[in-house]
Amino acid sequence: MADQRGEELLRGKATSPRATFLELFFDVAFVFALTRVSNRLVDDFTVERRVFLPEAGQTLLLLLALWMVWSLTTWTTSRYNPERPEIQLVVAGSMFASMVMAVSLPEAFDTRGLSFAIGYVAVQVGRPLFLTVAMRHHPERHVAGRILVWAVVSAVPWIAGALVHNDARGVFWTVAVIIDYGAARLGWPLPGRGRSPASSWPVTGEHLAERYQQFTIIALGEMILISGFGFSMSEFAAAQWVAFAITFASTALLWRIYFYRAGTVLVEAVAGSARPGRLAESATYTHLVMVAGIVAAAVGYELVIGHPGGHTDPAWLTVIIGGPALFVLGRARFEYEVFGRVSRSRLVGLVVLVAMVPLVIRLPPLAVGAATTAVLGGIAAADALRARGRPPEQPAPPI
Incomplete structure (x- = not known):
């Protein structure tokens, strides 16, 4: 019994x-x-x-x-x-x-x-x-x-x-x-x-994949929440309007980069994997890195909204640039887990984010945030160009 x-x-x-x-x-x-x-x-x-x-x-x-x-x-x-x-x-x-x-x-x-x-x-x-x-x-x-x-x-x-x-x-x-x-x-x-x-473990891989997708949405929703609170408590100056706009653009770009296309086919990748539990376990740590990057990015853009002008504290670069860079790093590994390869745009974008740190350290936070958003936009644009005219790529997890 x-x-x-x-x-x-x-x-x-x-x-x-x-x-x-x-x-x-x-x-x-x-x-x-x-x-x-x-x-x-x-x-x-x-x-x-x-x-x-x-x-x-x-x-x-x-x-x-x-x-x-x-x-x-x-x-x-x-x-x-x-x-x-x-x-x-x-x-x-x-x-x-x-x-x-x-x-x-x-x-x-x-x-x-x-x-x-x-x-x-x-x-x-x-x-x-x-x-x-x-x-x-x-x-x-x-x-x-x-x-x-x-x-x-x-x-x-x-x-x-x-x-x-x-x-x-x-x-x-x-x-x-x-x-x-x-x-x-x-x-x-x-x-x-x-x-x-x-x-x-004999787990339901499709269920785990869907849960990771949902938590990523939660993290992006938190980014919208904290930027909305920050902007609503600001002076609504022109620079803060611009900061709020680039924050929203960055949130949308992070969503686009995650879901296109690995995030969209994660369920199929886990379901078709010979060892779904192993792929899901690997994705657990990968999503931890991406979520940490989103949280850090949210903090960085909150600082940009609250202090768009003036001098950029060097420590702020660890979240304004480091947050998106950490997300891109996790996203590169995520792409490998799903497709068995890493797009050149991920690697180039990561290198650009790291390389621009000494170049923007004397710029105001608004300019640093705008430059970071531009790099994310470049990654998303490269994804769109690579996929143009081609059939949707199917998952091929190496794990």
Whole structure:
């Protein structure tokens, strides 16, 4: 009976590969969470008496924690039937914990470290614990069990870090993130039981591909949100109107570059892959890079809208130019995952973005933002020219 109940919790062939409305509802929490990340990063660049690199490193740690929660929840709904009440409870609980993390995020390295850590540990430990109990004597319970063991291990530095202050918290949480990502990358190994990498799981690849597409839209939506808030609070000067226009253009270009054409055929690529789990696992890290690039770009253009004229702080170039460059780098790898090749326009655009840093450092932020947008426009135009008169390219994943 227990085996039958466990089998019912797993996705079957009759289960739709499409994301459920509850999963889309779960994503709403991350619209808010990414906005909190962006706002914190803006403060890292603008608040006086802050040292940029440590502050930006802290924000990166928090983003990595959020991504771990989202990606493992997504893999859970790709392996288990999201239409079952038990799995819906897991998703709802993960959403609440994500909201706790999001509201704590701006002060996570100050007064709200414990609430952030508790939210993270609760979902990372609670999810596999619930699944281990729910699967009971089913063979698949061992996968949730090994994830539970490593979640408990990483919970120690997460909670310990929340109980200390200043640089010590960053050290503990860095160790915790390394444990979480290292364990996932190695397949949550256990003595005498080997590994169980996510790439070997019998997941619904089409579902994972669709979820990555949806999260990319969330990140782009956050870019629109933060630029809209920034512009609405500005003086509506002519330069700020121009900054807002190029910000919108850059958002549209990032959307175009992602979806044309690898992002559009990702579902088909995963479905047609000999090892869909391995391709989906690789795409997890690739999308993390692209999402980080979009978040950084959103912060960069927010700075351009708020301070279009005057001198460009050299640190600002890490987001105004570095954000789009990071996205293009991730997008180049994404193209290889889907088609087994990388377009020359991606490489040229990346080289141009890096090479123009010393050339624009004396220009005002508005000019730097415009130059970055022009490079993105060049990449999108090259894509359109390459595809003109040719049949749509079909995916050929090398993985």
